[in-house]
Amino acid sequence: MAEAAWAAIHLQNITKSFPGVLANDRVSLALRSGEVHALLGENGAGKTTLMNILYGLYRADAGEIWVKGRKVNIRSPRHALSLGIGMVHQHFKLVLPHTVAENVALGLSGTPFWAPTRAVARRLGDLSDRYGLPVDPDRRVWDLSAGEQQRVEILKALIRGAEVLVLDEPTSVLTPHEVGELLKVLGRMKAEGHAIVFISHKLDEVLEAADWVTVMRRGQVVGTVRAEETDKAALARMMVGREVVFRLTKKACTPGEAALVAEDLHVRSDRGSLALKGISLALCRGEILGVAGVAGNGQRELVEVLTGLRRAERGRVQVLGQDLTRASARRLSDSGVAHIPEERIRMGIVPGLSVEENLILKRHHRPPFCRGGILRLAAARRFAGQAIEEYRIQTPSARTPAKLLSGGNIQKLILARELSGSPALVIAAHPTYGLDVGATEQIRELLLRQRDAGAGILLVSEDLEEIMELADRIAVLFRGEIMGVVPAGEASLEEIGLMMAGERRAAAAAGGGR
Amino acid sequence: MDWTSWLVGTVSRALAFGVPLLWGTLGEIYAERSGIVNLGVEGMMILGAYAGFAVAQTYGHPGWGLLAAAAVGMVAALWHAFLTVTLRANQYVSGLALTLFGLGLAGLLGRGWEGRPLRAPLGSLAVPVLGDLPVLGPMLFRDQTVLTYLGIVAALVLWIVLFRTRWGIVVRSVGESPATADAVGIHVGLVRYLCVAVGGLLAGVGGGYLSVAYRPSWTEGMTAGMGWIVIALTIFASWNPLRAIWGAFFFGALYHLSFRLQAYVSPELLKMMPYAFAILVLAVSGFGGARRRGGAPGALGLPYVRGER
Numbered sequence: 001m002a003e004a005a006w007a008a009i010h011l012q013n014i015t016k017s018f019p020g021v022l023a024n025d026r027v028s029l030a031l032r033s034g035e036v037h038a039l040l041g042e043n044g045a046g047k048t049t050l051m052n053i054l055y056g057l058y059r060a061d062a063g064e065i066w067v068k069g070r071k072v073n074i075r076s077p078r079h080a081l082s083l084g085i086g087m088v089h090q091h092f093k094l095v096l097p098h099t100v101a102e103n104v105a106l107g108l109s110g111t112p113f114w115a116p117t118r119a120v121a122r123r124l125g126d127l128s129d130r131y132g133l134p135v136d137p138d139r140r141v142w143d144l145s146a147g148e149q150q151r152v153e154i155l156k157a158l159i160r161g162a163e164v165l166v167l168d169e170p171t172s173v174l175t176p177h178e179v180g181e182l183l184k185v186l187g188r189m190k191a192e193g194h195a196i197v198f199i200s201h202k203l204d205e206v207l208e209a210a211d212w213v214t215v216m217r218r219g220q221v222v223g224t225v226r227a228e229e230t231d232k233a234a235l236a237r238m239m240v241g242r243e244v245v246f247r248l249t250k251k252a253c254t255p256g257e258a259a260l261v262a263e264d265l266h267v268r269s270d271r272g273s274l275a276l277k278g279i280s281l282a283l284c285r286g287e288i289l290g291v292a293g294v295a296g297n298g299q300r301e302l303v304e305v306l307t308g309l310r311r312a313e314r315g316r317v318q319v320l321g322q323d324l325t326r327a328s329a330r331r332l333s334d335s336g337v338a339h340i341p342e343e344r345i346r347m348g349i350v351p352g353l354s355v356e357e358n359l360i361l362k363r364h365h366r367p368p369f370c371r372g373g374i375l376r377l378a379a380a381r382r383f384a385g386q387a388i389e390e391y392r393i394q395t396p397s398a399r400t401p402a403k404l405l406s407g408g409n410i411q412k413l414i415l416a417r418e419l420s421g422s423p424a425l426v427i428a429a430h431p432t433y434g435l436d437v438g439a440t441e442q443i444r445e446l447l448l449r450q451r452d453a454g455a456g457i458l459l460v461s462e463d464l465e466e467i468m469e470l471a472d473r474i475a476v477l478f479r480g481e482i483m484g485v486v487p488a489g490e491a492s493l494e495e496i497g498l499m500m501a502g503e504r505r506a507a508a509a510a511g512g513g514r
Numbered sequence: 515m516d517w518t519s520w521l522v523g524t525v526s527r528a529l530a531f532g533v534p535l536l537w538g539t540l541g542e543i544y545a546e547r548s549g550i551v552n553l554g555v556e557g558m559m560i561l562g563a564y565a566g567f568a569v570a571q572t573y574g575h576p577g578w579g580l581l582a583a584a585a586v587g588m589v590a591a592l593w594h595a596f597l598t599v600t601l602r603a604n605q606y607v608s609g610l611a612l613t614l615f616g617l618g619l620a621g622l623l624g625r626g627w628e629g630r631p632l633r634a635p636l637g638s639l640a641v642p643v644l645g646d647l648p649v650l651g652p653m654l655f656r657d658q659t660v661l662t663y664l665g666i667v668a669a670l671v672l673w674i675v676l677f678r679t680r681w682g683i684v685v686r687s688v689g690e691s692p693a694t695a696d697a698v699g700i701h702v703g704l705v706r707y708l709c710v711a712v713g714g715l716l717a718g719v720g721g722g723y724l725s726v727a728y729r730p731s732w733t734e735g736m737t738a739g740m741g742w743i744v745i746a747l748t749i750f751a752s753w754n755p756l757r758a759i760w761g762a763f764f765f766g767a768l769y770h771l772s773f774r775l776q777a778y779v780s781p782e783l784l785k786m787m788p789y790a791f792a793i794l795v796l797a798v799s800g801f802g803g804a805r806r807r808g809g810a811p812g813a814l815g816l817p818y819v820r821g822e823r
Binding site: 057076087089093094095097098105106107108111114115117156160 | 681
């Protein structure tokens, strides 16, 4: 590789629009070698679009890109790589059933035709040592943790000679400990002269990792500042455009009767392995139990088994004292279980149906919405009108197809449907994922209000801050087992981080805390 | 009854009957490994059978016939690739259309050729030395055409290419996760075109074998559902060329037995046997999430559009 100062990239007045959205509006950015440049902004601010343009996945409508003093027109990811630009996407681009070496060898020029993985494994060893990124080239990627998969992605970029590395939300899948490891790797890369773009919406880690911070909002650059000359409040103001309150007001919880008792749950994943290995949980009415953990440690299976979408191999589920193990989704829903699903468009709504039809989906087969097999549209319309007003769903009309709503409004629609009829138990999976600050605040308030009205809420989230803020107790999942349950007031971020990495909390210590 | 000669005859015929299945399955494995289901195997095989017969008859040499069969199979497959890769049409509909089209066209063109024996068929190859072995000689090395051995060699080569070369990683990655391949600069569409074309070529040879070597003559509909057995065999073989070898010869044995056992069991039941077995294979592989563990490519049947996840 060449000497320092090779990585100088200037993006000038990049503009890109998608149907109905101006994703990038005259955005300019300068990257230098040996520096970490954070790109900060809410979801939908245009950070990823900008980087996808730099990586050749999208073409800009207007604007110029200069690499090392030369104006370039980046046509494809391959072209970007040949210019020394690499990218690690938020959703990793890995072939899961293949080995690490096969993934790295894919499309890599300079590998031999025969037995390419052997040659790649050798080169990987050198790079791993140099940057502190240990991986086993013969392991299959689907056996790796998210942190290890990320290492593979970084190695893929480095082995292709990436001088500039774009990391899109790199910490969203990591435990706090793994985040620390990643920052160390970034330090080594800086020392080697790489330029790094660090996309994030988390203020703390941006301040920790970056030399420069560029804040984006609604497709435009709000400003670029040196990390050491700014602070969290100032960045938040730039990001959101107004003062941000970092704390919700939350009353103390008053737990009532048991809403959910799960005992010894064994559940298989789609791949057939045990995703939950004998989990027991108890949740009372009027409390929020947060389930923390790195993605893929059994959260999805837990949510699905509790909402009737997956069968328990073994174990029992009781809702309000009633045994509902292996009950159907409709039976559970009729028994007072609400489900706020992880994938809101795929599982939460029927995109082509109207807002009002989506609002009555759960109860369309029962009075007052249905009599003698015939839908009562007037009743549906009345209900929809109330729900739209009460939950502040922004929609042109009740008959607009739900798919035309923004993410935040779709989520409000789902909450309006699920929370109507005051459920005893709410299973909420990543309820604010990908929403802007305003919608996030509103969703969180709605959940707290539901808790105060006497619902038990199981909150599954990868956002630790959200769990710390909302939950009354926190359970941590690791490889299908619960590492411990701690009261939210006593939990420290470090302690939860350790449990997320697989350290079991001694049962005796529960309640000791602090 | 003389059991030795019965066994020799059965194995020898099972091999001969398994050859078109093997070639077809190898082709389908390549197409599906790149993510494209091609239900047009039956159509490509029958077109190959017709073209092989017509050309071999006209030019008086089986080699030209087989080349023509391969070329016609490939052209038919390219049509499927154009529809499913370039136009992103539904792969199942396009494949079914190809089968119906192939059967119809071959039937139409083949009218004048019906019922005539081929003047230059592909003969059996007596392997020197090995052919003189007792039992094994007549069983394996005397009554086979060169396509039996070439098929096995092809399976070995295709396995090595798929699992031990750079090109194999590319093909498998395109079938598992085209977005990943795209992100490192691989032309997903081109890879799929090539794999589907190679698949058609191999299916064409399989069809040509029927009319140039096995029969050797032309009859309308002479592939008799073999293309569908190939689809089942592809799953049965877990998309692995080596497993396709014994899968194909096992089904070849079933076919052959359905003739041999007619003296004892009703022929209608026997004729069902290979197909019933194919259904059984599909049912068994459907249980217990075998789709994933059995090695079906992750993006099988899905058109690739950049920017979608």
